[in-house]
Amino acid sequence: MDRIYPVYNAFRHSRLLHGNWHFAFDRHELNWEKQIPKGMMVTVPSDLQDNFIDLGDRQYASSMWFERHEFIPKEWLGEILQLHFDGIGRRAIIYVNGMEVGHHNGVFIPVVFDITRHIRYGEENQIIVKVNNEIRPFELPTGHVKVAPIGDKPNVRHVDYHVPSGLYDSVYITVAPQNRMIDVSFQIEEATPEKAVVSYVATIKGNCLVTAILRDQEGRVVATGVGGNGRLSLDSPHLWTVGDGYLYRVDFDVSRLGKQHDTYSVPLGIRTVQMQKGMYYLNGAPIRLQGIRLQGHHVDSVSKTPMVVRREMSRLLSLGGNCMYSGGYPLPQFVLTMADEMGILIIDEFPAAGLGVKHVGDLENRQKSFYCGTDAKLRILPSHVEMIKSLMESHKNHPSIIGWSLIHEPGLVLEADESYFATIVETAKALDPEHRPLIMTTRQKSDDIHKSVVKLFDCLIISQWSDARHNEQDITEGLRDWQAAYPELPLVVRLAEVNDNTLYMSPAECMAMNEHYMLRQLKALNAIGVVCGEFLESVDFTYGGTIKDCWK
DSSP: OOOSOOOOSSSOEEEEOOEEEEEEEETTOOOOSSOOOOSOEEEESSOGGGGOOSHHHHTOOSEEEEEEEEEEOGGGTTSEEEEEESOOBSEEEEEETTEEEEEEEOTTOOEEEEOGGGOOTTEEEEEEEEEEOOOOTTSSSOEEEOOOTTSOOOEEESSSOOOOOBSOSOEEEEEEOSSEEEEEEEEEEEEOSSEEEEEEEEEEESSOEEEEEEEOTTOOEEEEEESSEEEEEEESOOOOBTTBOOOEEEEEEEEETTEEEEEEEEEEOOOOEEEETTEEEETTEEEOEEEEEOSSOIIIIIISOHHHHHHHHHHHHHTTOOEEEOSSOOOOHHHHHHHHHHTOEEEEEOOOBSTTOOSTTOOOOOSOOSTTSHHIIIIIHHHHHHHHHHHHHHHTTOTTEEEEEEEEOOOOBOGGGHHHHHHHHHHHHHHOTTOOOEEEEEOSOGGGBOHHHHTTOSEEEEOOOTTOOSOHHHHHHHHHHHHHHOTTOOEEEEEOOOOSSOTTSOHHHHHHHHHHHHHHHHHHHHTOTTEEEEEESOSTTSOHHHHHHHHO
């Protein structure tokens, strides 16, 4: 599978398949791979529920079918055609002209299918996708389907975690040459104001020569390399940093016997990221993470509204912040690209949520552990590993990403569970040539996760104090327990604003309460040495000037 993001140039084409698709609910598992019933249309990309008003349709949990027809010109004959899906919720079978081209399982995971042999050139081509959105107990994130008395089967989430349904993200066809680049990885070996050294590994399809040309933002050539495995060195580099997302460009030319077959350009931010002595270091200098959550769930506010994301990033920088997180959702490519360009740090989070939890609020699950069980080892762990591989291979070249959160709020974790967590950590280590910190996000107390598991991670994101609203001891007690148990382990703390119990408050009173609570939290965090950053849920209910003063 090609792992590079689609581009449009002299050798490559990319066509979005956005707009209206024919759609049909399939409550009886019928065979419509040749043609689905007509009469209903939905918009792609979109979450299924956004297309309907009826509650039964919005909560539908079973199979559904999508169909679209696309003209493919004869000029594309001889090239490689691939069908890309940036997001399918949750599993799918794809058909082109009535022939099955592949299966997919996993929400938030991009997938690519080679459809070259299934295309009719110079004609309309039929694309049909059968999607099933049922949430299952042994998939990521977890849940189950409940059979209602009236016959409906709504999805039941085990945690407060929205899972989109259907074709909720971009769908497109790409055209690429037979001899082409299919993947590239970078490693920043050295990055100082005086010199930078970047190694790269380019994977090529076909017996071809690769040439790498490094250009600055003005297009000037500043370094060159030959071969699929090489190094680029330059003097006086412009380093990528917070608020200054300076991006070089690496042009990879693929040629054979003097004839160019492919070219592919990749943005490159030159910077180093390390975790040392309980602190993040960016370009060798310590930095405290000061972040804001992207508002709303993954589909409604992120993948649909680039303008809102840019505005939020600009507001974050204006307040003196430097980092964004999503609360357990992988971010779309365009959000990561925007963060690269604006100089925003990103904790990339994976959708391993709800594991070992039976219902919303049951995060401790003290009776028994989940991860040492047979079902977890044989059914969950392989999916978890594949999810890590897919997302890290897709996101690895973004300079904005400074850490990987591999699991979200895992519940009770015992010593017997160490092998599960060791497997996902070792998988992630092997995939990232830059060795960015590996993180676990948890709401558990320090004695709910065994020490052998905690020590596998470089950092923890702690989010267990969202309800501690009335005395300062509640805010710091759990953190001090973590510090006592792991005095060398860095912690990033997620804070929440007070936006409940305000029915009889004026907006000014509500804002004042939030401001008071936030100031008290930040003051408490500054007294805890292992805390290397804080994430705010929002600044909408707080005076921006207060945050700016705290973060200056």
